[in-house]
Amino acid sequence: MPKMVLAGIEIEVDEDGFIQDPDKWNEAVAKALAETEGVTELTEDHWKVINYLREYYLKFGIAPMIRKLCKDTGFTLKQIYDLFPSGPAKGACKIAGLPKPTGCV
């Protein structure tokens, strides 16, 4: 498994840079992951999405449905794409330290 140094710690990531151990995640890691996604500054709006994803994941063990993410954060899908150019799954979830989704998705 490839490793990356994110915010000064060595973390295992998959081929697309998703971290493998969600426990290694912290805000500094999120900032470092954001940079790999071309998001140079994490604003309050970014954090609103990231924190929502994080909380949902810790409670349910999976990312929320995209429509639920939009409803609960109040952002449209377009706004999410504006914040995270790679989109909710590949951009926002990655920065929030969630694993990549699998299956018919």
Added chain:
Amino acid sequence: MASLPKPEELVKIDYNPPRRGWMDNPVEFRRGTWLYAAKPRHLEALGLPNPREWSPEEEDWKLPPEWREIVLEGFKERLERFRSLKLFMDICSRCGACADKCHFFIGTGDPRNMPVLRAELLRSIYRRYFTLSGRMTGKLVGARDLTEEVIKEWFYYFYQCTECRRCSLFCPFGIDTAEITMMGRELLGLLGIYPDWIIAPVANCYRVGNHVGIEPHAFRDMVDFCVDEIENVTGIRVEPTFNRKGAEILFIAPSGDVFADPGIYTFMGYLMLFHEIGLDYTLSTYASEGGNFGLFTSHEVMKRLNAKMYDEARRLGVKWILGGECGHMWRVIHQYMDTMNGPADSLEEPVSPLTGTKFENARSTKMVHICEFTADLIRHGKIQLDPSRNDVFKVTFHDSCNPARAMGFFEEPRYILRKVCNRFYEMPENTIREQTFCCGSGGGLNADENMEMRMRGGFPRANAVGYVREKYGVNLLACICAIDRAVLPALMDYWVPGVGVAGLHELVGNALVMKGEAERTTTLRGEPLKGSGDDENT
């Protein structure tokens, strides 16, 4: 992840064969055209061999030392066990009728994507080790030695086949290339060579109950969200139950419909329909997957995952199982289940509680396709529909490969479509029904890292959609498969921008007139019912 070439670049497909013969061309693993290797933890969860870190891009695939013996022994066993394999290895006359029928050949121009040559990848080894002429004369009769290069070539090309079976339709001998691909994948599996995109869902399904990995409390949360959304649109609160013993029917959808856009709108359509007709049904948080990525892995794994649905049906004491809009699920049910885990004698022969119709075709598997069920309801006048609520759409229908070619399932979805929308246009006849072109991402190839190959494989399907878009202004591609719903939006955005994708029961949900409902002003997606219908993206 590799960057995706622009459509105008990708469409320049070179159909000239390479100068050198196919046996002398080693595979080049170019990013965007193959799948990542399975993570060891997933193989461990399933008890599959040789879990390790490896990558197709690297020279050393970390095969077990006796890999050649393992493959040849596995090949021998399968030739004895499956007469079809032996037959398919022997009877091909290499007439070439299949050659240009494969969407991957059309989209790549790569001769090894001609089904005849894809089969030859395996057949050349069969000849070398299992026929006298091959042992004696080698290359002269198209035989070759089993080398690591062959293994790499198998991985590349057996995962460039979606097992859609369009080629088999044109084979005068009836050779099923999907079954050859399946055998090739099984042999690779003996060495621990699998793509992660297939084996991670399989491991999820084995541990948690579904491919996406939705645990029971999350499953509940997602269904509850759909219930809220239905109430927002219709004013009616539907009340699905979970793991309820004694329900008449167990309903199982593909998990993509519970989790992913746009499948969730199809899921809402199911729930609305069941509410309206007062169906005595339950969902299960354990058998929470209709699909079966085991079909893309091996017979053994397919059997394991399939058994779960029937175990749960028995545990809950339901009479029969109703299955959602899924593609390969129905290939497994219709063509493997009966001799694999069946016949399902503990359940009852399915009868619609609304119409009394006996689904005799499901006498053995006890599992009915939602489209058969709904078409039967409409036929008997049991539901009221207002097709004008889908007037924003000009719809065409993609026959999902497995229901079409594995079940002969052509009329029921069309019958429903004509009742739930006013504007339905068919794609050209050599691209629909049994001749349907694959979405290009089935068979477990729907990973993002494989995007270039997916766009190539989906090109013929997209081309046919482009035709009806130009001719009739079609703006919605309807389908009855969760992989379709997951992958066709990306395919449309790439080749035919402006065409949305929806499951059939999403359109049913829009059109369904429910007792006591509020006046509908939006579709299930919350978009206005009135629109020009010409250029609006869904």
